[in-house]
Amino acid sequence: MDESFIDLTGTEKLWGPPENTIKEIQKEILETLQLHSTAGMGPNILMAKLALDLDAKKTGFAKWTYEDVQTKLWPVTPLTEMWGIGRGIEKTLNNMGIFSLGQLARTPLELLEDKFGVMGNQLFHHAHGVDLSDMGSPTVERQISYGKSQILMRDYNKVDEVKSVILEMCEDVAKRARDTFQAARTILLGIGYSKDAFGGGFQRARTIHDATNDTMKIYNVCLDSLKENYNRNPVRQISISITKLEIRR
Template identity: 30%
Template structure:
């Protein structure tokens, strides 16, 4: 049996967690540069605020209904997510962190009569320890666990916990769920399935997997088997290393100065290097892109990208930043108002995939020690260390995102701790 634990309205819930005065009020969270709505409280959903709608289109609703608007506070969300996952690891034999607000649990060896009480215990413990509400779906496969979680969220009468261990109950639920709500089936694929009369999850479950594989894909055929209780997807307690790492950001203000752009792209390269080292990988290629906005009328448009190859596989931040600066020299053009830039690391490999010279080994060991020390300092909250190429304003860069409604970092910054007096 598998369980899927999903935090309810996660970003919005994190914002109201430390603001009890906002509970019961409509709350929305905006994307980078305060662009679009990416999270809504239950009260905001009831007002008809759609996911992805641009912020300027809800100005009237914000004033009319008193909607509270927040900028994205990624430091707060990441820290609360880590706390939830740590709690889950104490409650289940094995945990797969699926996303910032979702996790699969592997429940081998737990008797069936204990599954419902376990789900209730998970809800109670996270609510007590982290102050967040979660829903729990439990079933014989990960796809069915996703469906069970969907039911737990949709129907309050379930109490936030649904256990689908009986085939009759699984089929009853699948008959109520549109095929587009199945894990991995989006609108485009759902439209193709509907053309063949497959409109509900039960319709898909009754299709022969061989036929689905021939007409669509092996992935969808695997989904059909999972809907019929045949587990095809195992728990991934250790996530697979990413084959590409991208760090990009739209600027809060247009960038016209090359030095400012250098600070931006080297900061992206630094962050990409942290992710690369975090999964214990090395890179052989780095790409850089810069672009103006395609939506601003009357402005000259320009976009370009370049790719560089490292002589040897590396995860050294100094190599990554130096390459980013060289590539920028190749594609930079004066006279444009740049809106976005990004770094892409690809051709990623594990250590030991390249034959090294005996003379390189001591240097590589010193580099690994230096990078590990820098990463440890930054991750442990001792302080923030960066390379001079990122600019002296690396903490609060002038090219940074617009976050005019940013809440405090309640759990990760000493000066933002709540004081009660």
């Protein structure tokens, strides 16, 4: 297991403050497995992940709150240090004159939505430390997209290997949509190339006529985008998201 999220809300009467519980978990991992671990704590999934990636990996444990956004999050640069921002998005933001998360947070929401669509909305709110995603199945009322991003354990040089991962990821996002009786009209595929190939990649969104939560239909749209844009460089990161959701009973 690489990492996991734990919601400790309401456990104070059992084990005391969440900080103590986290340290007890880390202590048990060390005593049982002889492995050191790191933990990030925050008011939502995003903040906990940022505390882990940007702080706890140096200290073992870090807690971030909304009060820390301006002092700890906004100075972060390059933008790829931010969870969810790949090289392709970073390049576009750089071309817009945005090089730090503080600059991103101060960019008008309308401008980001015009440039990135629904992802622009997410970028804006994430730069402010706001994340509405749940630990479990998201509620229909506030869910605006389903997505999955994966950094591969090694460079994938064969297109069939890339297609296999894309199929698995399509099933993941399609199932989450089906579980909440939703279907999507816009499907986005992102491919990040290996650093050995000097990075880069592409992100392409395609809107279809009829909304779907069918795995193979989503997969085939992704294959079309892959066929049109993939330049055969080794792949190290894949992301898929589905947006423009509609209720499908």
